[in-house]
Amino acid sequence: MAAIRHILCLNSGSSSIKFAVFALGPAGEEKLAEGAAERIGQSIGRLWLQRGQDPITDRQLVLSHHQNALEAVFAALTEARYATPDGVGHRIVSGGPRHQAHCLVDTQVLGDLRASLRFAPLHLPAEIAAIEAVQAVWPGIPQVACFDTAFHQSIPEVAARLPLPRNLWHEGVRKYGFHGLSYEYIVSRLPNHAAGKTIIAHLGNGASMAAVHNGQCRDTTMGLTPTGGLVMGTRSGDLDPGVLLYLMEEKGYNAAQLERLLNHLSGLLGISACSGDMQTLLGLRNDDAHAAQAIEMFAYSARKAIGGLMAVLGGLDRLVFTGGIGEHAAAIRWAICRPLRGLGLEIDPIANEGPEPCISVAHSPVEILVVPTNEDLMIARHCHRLLPTREQHR
Known part of the structure; x- marks a missing residue:
């Protein structure tokens, strides 16, 4: 009989890390806990963990960076006597042109993500930091990258291609689409x-x-x-792209200023x-x-x-x-x-x-x-599906 697997799901943002622990196996799917490390990089952060509606921990502490925050998350899970997970699944907003299907993380995948920062500059740095933090604390545990872009691979080229010179398409400049894990879950819930x-x-x-x-x-x-x-x-x-040209030419905006204006x-x-x-x-x-x-x-x-x-x-x-x-x-x-x-x-x-x-x-x-969405459960399902068997892992 297939064993129950415990999956830790991480959804890393620029100033917070949301997480959930699931048990998946032949008997079904169960959320064991959820929580978040919040206000990362600020003077005082917050770490909370709960089982269902029952709080396990909720405290203020300094979370100076993502490595520090994830170590606090791991410590809280250990303190609450949750087993070391069999796998860790990450929400990855974009894998750029090289990765558009959920996959196990290896050295090549991690390098490709670092090379794809411009495709999701708000999100990828924190998501890469989370992968590296897990590697540092649990180096032997497999990790899975779950891409928000994966759901959108069925978009036809007439919709995905941008009206730009054709060489840019071959460089990966195209419509990718996001929130794919949410869409995937909603589709699974509909008749x-x-x-x-x-x-x-x-x-x-x-x-x-x-x-x-x-x-x-x-x-x-x-x-x-x-x-x-x-x-x-x-x-x-x-x-209108002309707005950006106006800001550059008339107001002297550079790329960093445009990024702050448009995203923040x-x-x-x-x-x-x-x-x-x-x-x-x-x-x-x-x-x-x-x-x-x-x-x-x-x-x-x-x-x-x-x-x-x-x-x-x-x-x-x-x-x-x-x-x-x-x-x-x-x-x-x-x-x-x-x-x-x-x-x-x-x-x-x-x-x-x-x-x-x-x-x-x-x-x-x-x-x-x-219909309430559940991106964490989709991450857990993909992680469970892609994890190597014990024989393969050995």
Whole structure:
């Protein structure tokens, strides 16, 4: 009988590391614990760990860098008597042109990730640091890279190719798409693995949508990097490239200044001039015109994307909301869907505020659903699938 495997899943950001521990085996899948190391690099950080809703540890400590933070995570798991994992799975936002399928990490893969930093400059440095930290603490444990770009490999070239000179395509300048682990999980939860025509809206601080036909991605809103597409918390989304030329020529912006502007100072934060957090903006919208405008532009951006992806699919059977905003912000779902009645999206105002997954009226031509995502579980599944057997590992 196949043995139960314990998998540690790591989702590393620039200032935080989210983690979860799963047990997978013949009897099924079980989440044993979850937690996070937060405020890495700040004067005081936070480490918390819980089993279900029961807190195990929650304390403040100095987390000066990712190596230090991961050592604290490993120590907390050991202190709570969790076994050393059989494998560690990492969410990797982009593997660039060389890696677009989930795989075991080896020296070559790690080197390729270091060479791909420009494809996800916000995310890859922290993700590489996490892999190196695990190698330092548990050098014999296999690690798996789970790529957010993998789900989007079914996008046809007509959608993936950018309207640029052809040599750039061969250098890897193309649409990759992101949030793939989330999309993959949602497809696994839908009837017949998303048979028919589906748009999945992963709306959070980072936001994107994917057009899915019979479980296969046909197009998505993000492009070469996670900066493009929808208006996001602090990212601009799509812009006329002439804006960048203007900023360079008239304002003297260099690459580092453009990167900071586009990824850290724009989106909801830039429009509202106060916050990139949707919950905060919803609380301010009645008294702050800029906060209200940021919300309006977010919903407008989402509606335009839905219309465009419906054209890609040639119609629509269902729209699925997921991600932090998609799952929890009923006001945003309403603002997105209500003006789309003419396209067959009939949202039910009462169901939209309730706990059930279906929020469309019974006669709506397009089914509208809210489905919580679970990227950690997808990482655990891929890690379990790709781990070598004990004989191979020896």
